[in-house]
C-alpha cells in the first residue's frame with residue numbers, strides 16, 4: 544500500500560460518544576441552551592475529533608502555507624504576474640506578509656513549503672522542499688499534471704503533517720500562494736458541481752469584469768479539453784488542479800488520518816477540501832471552515848462540504864490568513880466547555 548492508500552484506510556469517524564458527552568456538558572453550563580451558537584458546535588466537534596469528552600486546548604498551532612505555480616497564467620487569467628509567487632514566498636520567509644502578522648497574533652508557527660513554483664528560489668534554510676515539478680502545465684491545452692504527479696504532491700502533503708504535527712492535539716491551518724490558482728480552484732468546483740462556470744468565476748487577485756468573463760471562457764475550455772471525471776477525484780485534481788492544491792489535499796487527509804483538526808482557509812483550500820472529501824467523505828468531520836471568501840464559488844463549495852464558515856470578513860487574500868484568525872475561536876470554544884460553571888455549581892436556577 545502506498546502512503547495515500549494507507550492514510551485513506553486510517554480515517555475513522557470522530558468519537559460520537561465523546562461528542563454526546565460534550566453536548567450534555569454544554570447544555571449544563573450557565574447560559575440559555577445553545578446561546579453560544581457556533582462556539583458550542585466547535586466545542587462538541589472538537590471533543591469528537593480529539594476523542595475526549597472535554598476537548599483540550601491545542602498543544603501547538605501551525606499554519607502550513609503551500610506555494611505552487613500554474614501554467615494557465617499564460618492565458619492572462621490573473622491580475623498579477625507569475626513572479627509574484629516566489630516574491631511572496633520570500634516575504635513569508637522574512638516575516639512581512641499578512642500571514643506572518645496574523646500568525647504572530649494567533650501564537651501560531653508558520654511553515655512554508657514549495658510544492659512547485661515555476662522558478663525555484665535559491666536555497667532557503669526555512670523553506671520546505673516538496674517540489675514535484677516547475678509549475679503545472681497549461682490546463683487550457685491539456686492536463687495540468689499527470690495522475691502520478693498529483694499523487695506525489697498529495698503524499699508530500701501527508702508527509703508534511705507527519706513531520707510537523709507529531710502531536711494529534713495540534714491545530715493545523717492551511718493556506719497557499721500561487722498566482723493563477725483561483726482559475727484551477729474554479730475548474731475543480733465546476734467539475735464537481737456541474738454548475739455554470741461564469742457563476743463560479745470571481746475576480747481572484749482583482750481582474751475587471753471583461754477579464755473575468757475571459758477567465759470563465761478559459762476554464763470552460765480547460766474542462767472541454769480535459770473532460771475531468773467527477774467520479775474520480777484524482778482525475779479532476781490532475782487535469783485541472785494545482786500542485787499546492789494537491790499538497791493541501793494531502794494535509795487534510797493526513798490530519799483526518801491522525802485525528803487532528805484542520806482549519807481550511809478560503810477558495811483555494813476549499814477546492815482542496817472538495818477533492819479530499821471526494822476521496823474520503825469522513826475527512827470533512829475533521830475540518831473547520833474559517834471564513835467566507837469573496838470568491839463567488841466559495842459559498843457553494845462550503846455548502847457542498849456541509850461546513851459553516853465561522854467568520855465573515857470580506858477577505859480574499861489566501862495565505863492561510865482566515866484559518867489562523869479562526870484559531871482563537873477554536874481555543875475560545877475549548878475554554879468555554881472546560882472553564883464555565885454548570886447551573887448546579889453556580890447555584891443558578893434553570894428555566
Ligand SMILES: O=C(O)c1ccc[n+]([C@@H]2O[C@H](COP(=O)([O-])O)[C@@H](O)[C@H]2O)c1
Pocket residue numbers: 620621622623719720721722723724725726746747748749808809810811836837838858859860861862
Ligand atoms: O483565499 C481566497 O479566497 C483567495 C481569493 C482570491 C485570491 N487569492 C490569492 O490570490 C492568488 C490567486 O489569485 P489569481 O487571481 O492569481 O488566481 C493566490 O495566491 C491566492 O492565495 C485567495
Ligand SMILES: Cc1cc2nc[nH]c2cc1C
Pocket residue numbers: 623627631719720721748860861862
Ligand atoms: C501581493 C499578493 C499577495 C498574495 N497573497 C496571496 N496571494 C497573493 C497575491 C498577491 C498579488
